Amino acid sequence: MSSWIRVNMYKTHNCGALREGDQGQSVTLAGWVNRRRDQGGLIFIDLRDRWGIVQVVVNQEQASQAHHTASTARNEYVLQVKGQVRVRPEGTHNPELATGTIEVIADDITILNTSKTPPFYINTDDEAIDESRRMQYRYLDLRRPAMQYNIILRHRIVKYIRDYLDGQGFVEIETPILFKTTPEGARDFLVPSRLQPGKFYALPQSPQQLKQLLMVAGYERYFQIARCFRDEDLRGDRQPEFTQLDMEMSFVQREDVMQLNEGLVLSLVQTIVPHKRLLAAPLPRLTYQEVMEKYGSDKPDLRYDLAAVDVSAIAAKSAFPIFQANTAEGKPVKVLRAPGLLRSKEDQDKAISGEALKRLMKELEDLAKTAGAKGLAWMALPLNEAEEVKGPIGKYFTVEQKAQLFDQVDAQPGDILLFMSDKRETVYKCVDLLRTNLAERLNLADPDLLAFAWVIDFPMFYWDEENQRWDPSQHMFTSPLPEDIPLLDTDPGQSRGSQYDLICNGYEIGGGSIRIHNRELQEKIFPLIGQTMEHARDQFGHMLEAFEYGVPPHGGMAWGVDRLSMIFAGAPNIREVIAFPKTQQGADAMAHAPSYAEQKQLDELYIQVTIEPEEAEQAE
Numbered sequence: 001m002s003s004w005i006r007v008n009m010y011k012t013h014n015c016g017a018l019r020e021g022d023q024g025q026s027v028t029l030a031g032w033v034n035r036r037r038d039q040g041g042l043i044f045i046d047l048r049d050r051w052g053i054v055q056v057v058v059n060q061e062q063a064s065q066a067h068h069t070a071s072t073a074r075n076e077y078v079l080q081v082k083g084q085v086r087v088r089p090e091g092t093h094n095p096e097l098a099t100g101t102i103e104v105i106a107d108d109i110t111i112l113n114t115s116k117t118p119p120f121y122i123n124t125d126d127e128a129i130d131e132s133r134r135m136q137y138r139y140l141d142l143r144r145p146a147m148q149y150n151i152i153l154r155h156r157i158v159k160y161i162r163d164y165l166d167g168q169g170f171v172e173i174e175t176p177i178l179f180k181t182t183p184e185g186a187r188d189f190l191v192p193s194r195l196q197p198g199k200f201y202a203l204p205q206s207p208q209q210l211k212q213l214l215m216v217a218g219y220e221r222y223f224q225i226a227r228c229f230r231d232e233d234l235r236g237d238r239q240p241e242f243t244q245l246d247m248e249m250s251f252v253q254r255e256d257v258m259q260l261n262e263g264l265v266l267s268l269v270q271t272i273v274p275h276k277r278l279l280a281a282p283l284p285r286l287t288y289q290e291v292m293e294k295y296g297s298d299k300p301d302l303r304y305d306l307a308a309v310d311v312s313a314i315a316a317k318s319a320f321p322i323f324q325a326n327t328a329e330g331k332p333v334k335v336l337r338a339p340g341l342l343r344s345k346e347d348q349d350k351a352i353s354g355e356a357l358k359r360l361m362k363e364l365e366d367l368a369k370t371a372g373a374k375g376l377a378w379m380a381l382p383l384n385e386a387e388e389v390k391g392p393i394g395k396y397f398t399v400e401q402k403a404q405l406f407d408q409v410d411a412q413p414g415d416i417l418l419f420m421s422d423k424r425e426t427v428y429k430c431v432d433l434l435r436t437n438l439a440e441r442l443n444l445a446d447p448d449l450l451a452f453a454w455v456i457d458f459p460m461f462y463w464d465e466e467n468q469r470w471d472p473s474q475h476m477f478t479s480p481l482p483e484d485i486p487l488l489d490t491d492p493g494q495s496r497g498s499q500y501d502l503i504c505n506g507y508e509i510g511g512g513s514i515r516i517h518n519r520e521l522q523e524k525i526f527p528l529i530g531q532t533m534e535h536a537r538d539q540f541g542h543m544l545e546a547f548e549y550g551v552p553p554h555g556g557m558a559w560g561v562d563r564l565s566m567i568f569a570g571a572p573n574i575r576e577v578i579a580f581p582k583t584q585q586g587a588d589a590m591a592h593a594p595s596y597a598e599q600k601q602l603d604e605l606y607i608q609v610t611i612e613p614e615e616a617e618q619a620e
């Protein structure tokens with residue numbers, strides 16, 4: 001953090017900037033009372049501003065007026081302090097503070113403002129503060145050093161991105177918030193128009209169409225730190241409005257966009273979080289097929305290498321009826337090896353008790369069931385070779401089959417092997433859930449490791465069973481891989497998109513694709529995804545028309561700035577890196593948004609609300 005000196009009307013120095021070299025300086029400081037210790041003739045005040053904390057000493061004999069004022073000050077009062085910098089006496093240095101070798105002897109103290117007792121401590125980074133209180137008093141929460149660190153870190157990330165892209169010839173262009181549907185697969189937020197009653201704007205789910213139109217307009221390299229809006233259910237890594245680093249480039253192929261973004265990731269890490277380690281650079285590239293088969297997720301956490309192994313061939317030969325039946329139907333049998341899970345936490349040379357093993361397996365089985373599995377078969381390899389393999393299905397495998405199986409999954413004494421067999425999608429879900437759960441139990445995810453990687457070769461579409469149509473796996477403007485274009489006519493489900501996702505530590509940090517820049521190809525996509533040409537023309541006529549005026553080949557990407565900041569800050573969710581986030585109910589708990597509109601406002605918009613407030617409250 002910068003410690004530059006700034007002189008303004010209220011202060012000559014920042015609290016956190018003073019050092020031994022400032023000995024003897026007359027200074028004027030301004031900030032908040034972080035803590036006050038009254039020792040009678042001496043009062044110590046830790047004065048805090050954005051740059052840090054400094055100890056102020058007020059001596060009754062030397063500065064009786066200041067001492068009187070200090071005696072009335074309380075935590076979070078806003079003070080202006082005039083005094084001299086002094087090196088602290090031997091033995092009273094505070095190594096916890098950057099200013100810990102000096103103190104300021106006060107001559108004069110002015111109370112600039114008083115403060116009520118805050119509803120929680122501002123001066124600790126205690127994580128146990130109730131989150132609803134933090135949200136309600138967000139301005140106080142944001143005053144805490146941990147939050148200031150996060151918000152300033154985010155500023156540095158965004159600033160770095162801006163400078164980096166500027167250096168690469170990108171132009172930052174703002175696109176409208178009041179627009180027309182720009183779908184990314186979520187519900188739109190609608191805004192009624194007063195000037196055109198009955199009509200609505202949609203808030204952009206991303207600037208996707210607009211950035212493509214900027215390519216038609218010839219800007220070649222665009223970016224924006226863009227606010228996006230998606231009306232979907234909230235999770236730890238999702239908010240109804242969030243921030244993207246959005247970019248688009250012309251005359252590029254997949255490789256160009258990936259390389260540029262990889263350069264940005266690597267230098268961001270080096271500059272902003274040099275204390276974190278990268279798992280691999282250049283970033284690994286994995287295909288969608290590969291990550292799904294191994295990790296059951298298209299955004300696996302690669303900090304730990306728990307990977308599922310397909311053991312269908314051996315399982316088919318076992319005498320276990322379910323494996324026999326499933327493999328005959330083409331359903332896979334996969335094993336996830338939990339390394340050393342049988343070992344007791346207290347004593348790694350001992351196995352957990354039979355009771356504890358039973359409890360553990362019940363927990364894991366319940367978890368597998370939440371993913372739709374009917375059960376979870378397992379084998380536990382004893383620590384001592386003389387003992388038998390534990391678990392319900394060991395008896396169905398011959399000694400040779402077991403040996404072959406253990407060899408295939410590289411099983412070691414103390415490992416528990418978890419067997420999953422079901423429809424492929426169910427197996428994927430189980431692998432993903434169990435993997436994440438095991439990593440937590442075994443403490444495998446190193447918080448200082450950044451496992452960035454690319455996932456490529458996504459399927460172009462997923463089959464939507466409910467609506468009996470294909471859904472674009474990214475969005476409708478993504479181009480198929482050139483070699484897969486013919487598959488759109490014959491076997492769309494097999495076609496792969498030119499999409500690339502950037503993942504890190506179990507999160508999708510960004511995604512993008514090369515776009516369709518040819519009108520006929522775009523028109524082929526609409527019917528596949530269940531859009532009539534009429535509807536498409538109504539919604540996206542401007543795009544189709546623009547595509548008649550010399551569209552360059554183009555592609556781009558967008559990153560989730562909130563998620564990236566969360567990972568860099570080591571925060572548990574994105575609310576920790578957003579100044580004023582929404583709660584899980586999509587509300588602003590401080591200002592109480594959303595709220596009811598006044599009748600006059602509704603009348604101007606010709607809007608009639610058909611739900612009564614009591615009924616609405618129940619529906620929440």
Ligand code: ASP
Nearest residue numbers: 206208512513556557558
């Ligand atoms: N618009 C896409 C998204 O929001 C990103 C892109 O394709 O550039 O995920």
